[in-house]
Amino acid sequence: MRDWGRVPYNREDMMNRMIVSNLVHRPLRSVISIVAIAIEVTLILLIVGLSVGMLNDSRKRTAGIGADVMVQPxxxxxxxxxxxxxxxxxxxxxxxxxxxxxxxxxxxxxxxxxxxxxxxxxxxxxxxxxxxxxxxxxxxxxxxxxxxxxxxxxxxxxxxxxxxxxxxxxxxxxxxxxxxxxxxxxxxxxxxxxxxxxxxxxxxxxxxxxxxxxxxxxxxxxxxxxxxxxxxxxxxxxYTARSLQAFLSMMTVEKLPGFSNFIKVVVGIAMIIGFIVIFQSMYTAVMERTREIGILKSLGANKVYIVRLILRETLTLAVCGIALGIGFSYAARLGIRAKFPLMTVQMTAPWIGYATLIAVVGAMMGAIYPAVKAAQKDPIDALAYE
Incomplete structure (x- = not known):
C-alpha cells in the first residue's frame, strides 16, 4: 500500500480537490468562517486606520500652523x-x-x-x-x-x-x-x-x-x-519648550503615551476572534469527517498528510476571509468618508500586511489542535464510526 505522505504522484492535486470538495460540501460552515476572518481583518484595519488617520491629521494641522517652537506649561x-x-x-x-x-x-x-x-x-x-x-x-x-x-x-x-x-x-x-x-x-x-x-x-x-x-x-x-x-x-x-519638529516627531503610534498599547489590545482581540472561530469550525469539521479520515488513513495517508490537509483547508478559508476583509475595509472607508468627511481612515500597505499575517497566524493556531486530533485517530475506530 502506498504511503501518501511519501509518494508525490497526484498527491497535491488530490489534496486540493479534497479541500475544495469539503468546503463546498459544507457551505454554511465555510461562509461563517470566511466572514469571521473578514470581520477580524476589518476590525484591525478600520480601528487602526481611524486611530492613525486622526493622529496624522492632527499632526498635519499642527505642522500647518507654521511656527518653529512651542512653549507649554x-x-x-x-x-x-x-x-x-x-x-x-x-x-x-x-x-x-x-x-x-x-x-x-x-x-x-x-x-x-x-x-x-x-x-x-x-x-x-x-x-x-x-x-x-x-x-x-x-x-x-x-x-x-x-x-x-x-x-x-x-x-x-x-x-x-x-x-x-x-x-x-x-x-x-x-x-x-x-x-x-x-x-x-x-x-x-x-x-x-x-x-x-x-x-x-x-x-x-x-x-x-x-x-x-x-x-x-x-x-x-x-x-x-x-x-x-x-x-x-x-x-x-x-516651562516646557520644544521645537515644532521635535513635537511632531512625538506624535507617532510608537511614542504617543498609551497609543501603542491601544493598538496591541485591538490586535489581540481580533486575533482571539479569529482563533476561536477557526478552532470551533475545524474541530467540528474533524468530528464530522471521522469516517472520511479513517478511509484516508486506511488507504495509506500518514499523520503528516492529515495535518497538512486540515491546515491547508484552514489556510484557504483564511485567504478568502482576508481578501473579503480588505474589500470590506475599503468599502467602509469610502462610506465613512462620504458620511463623516472630518474622519480620516488611513490604511497603509504595512498594516494590510500586518492584518494578513495576524489573521493567518490566528487561523493556524486555531487549526493546530483539530489537525493533530484528526491525525491521531485510529483508522479501525474511524471506519467503525457512524
Missing amino acids: PNASALSTFSTASVPIKVAGALEKLPHVIAAVPVVMSTNTSGSIEVIYGIDLTAGSPYNFDNTGRPFRYIAGGPFQGPNDMLVDDYFASDKHVKVGDQLELFNHKFRVSGIVENGKGARKFLPISTLQNLMGVEGKASMFYLRLDNPANADLVVQEIKNTPGLET
Whole structure:
C-alpha cells in the first residue's frame, strides 16, 4: 500500500480537490468562517486606520500652523495642549525678547465634548497686534468672509463647513453660547474652530492666561538654540519648550503615551476572534469527517498528510476571509468618508500586511489542535464510526 505522505504522484492535486470538495460540501460552515476572518481583518484595519488617520491629521494641522517652537506649561507632555489655560499671557513679552524670536503668539485651547471631541482655539486676529495668530508664519487663507468682527464671532475651516453645510453668517452653538460664523478658512492651521482669545478666556474663567505659545523665528534652524535659551533664562526655565519638529516627531503610534498599547489590545482581540472561530469550525469539521479520515488513513495517508490537509483547508478559508476583509475595509472607508468627511481612515500597505499575517497566524493556531486530533485517530475506530 502506498504511503501518501511519501509518494508525490497526484498527491497535491488530490489534496486540493479534497479541500475544495469539503468546503463546498459544507457551505454554511465555510461562509461563517470566511466572514469571521473578514470581520477580524476589518476590525484591525478600520480601528487602526481611524486611530492613525486622526493622529496624522492632527499632526498635519499642527505642522500647518507654521511656527518653529512651542512653549507649554512646566512639565507638559505631548498631550498637555488639551488641558486648561494656565500660563500668564505676559510670558509672551519675555519670549519675544529672546534672540532669534520674531513673534510669540499665545493660544488658548479648550476641548469640546458636545457631539464629538474637538479642540477649540482661542486666538487673537487684531490687526497690528503682536499676538496676532497670523504672525506664526502662515496667515489664514479665507475661503469666505473674514476675521472676527466681534466677541461672538467664530471661524471654521472649509472641511467643517462642507461637512455641516455651514455658511458665513450662520449661527452655531458652542459651550452653550451662540456664535456667528464670520469666516471660513482653509483647513490645516491647528483647529477646525476658532474663537476670539478673550471670549474663550472668559468662557473658561482664565482671563489673562494662555494654554501655550507658538514662536516664529528668524530661521527655523535656530529652533534648538531658542529652546536652550528658554531653559537658561530665569523665570522661563521651568516651562516646557520644544521645537515644532521635535513635537511632531512625538506624535507617532510608537511614542504617543498609551497609543501603542491601544493598538496591541485591538490586535489581540481580533486575533482571539479569529482563533476561536477557526478552532470551533475545524474541530467540528474533524468530528464530522471521522469516517472520511479513517478511509484516508486506511488507504495509506500518514499523520503528516492529515495535518497538512486540515491546515491547508484552514489556510484557504483564511485567504478568502482576508481578501473579503480588505474589500470590506475599503468599502467602509469610502462610506465613512462620504458620511463623516472630518474622519480620516488611513490604511497603509504595512498594516494590510500586518492584518494578513495576524489573521493567518490566528487561523493556524486555531487549526493546530483539530489537525493533530484528526491525525491521531485510529483508522479501525474511524471506519467503525457512524
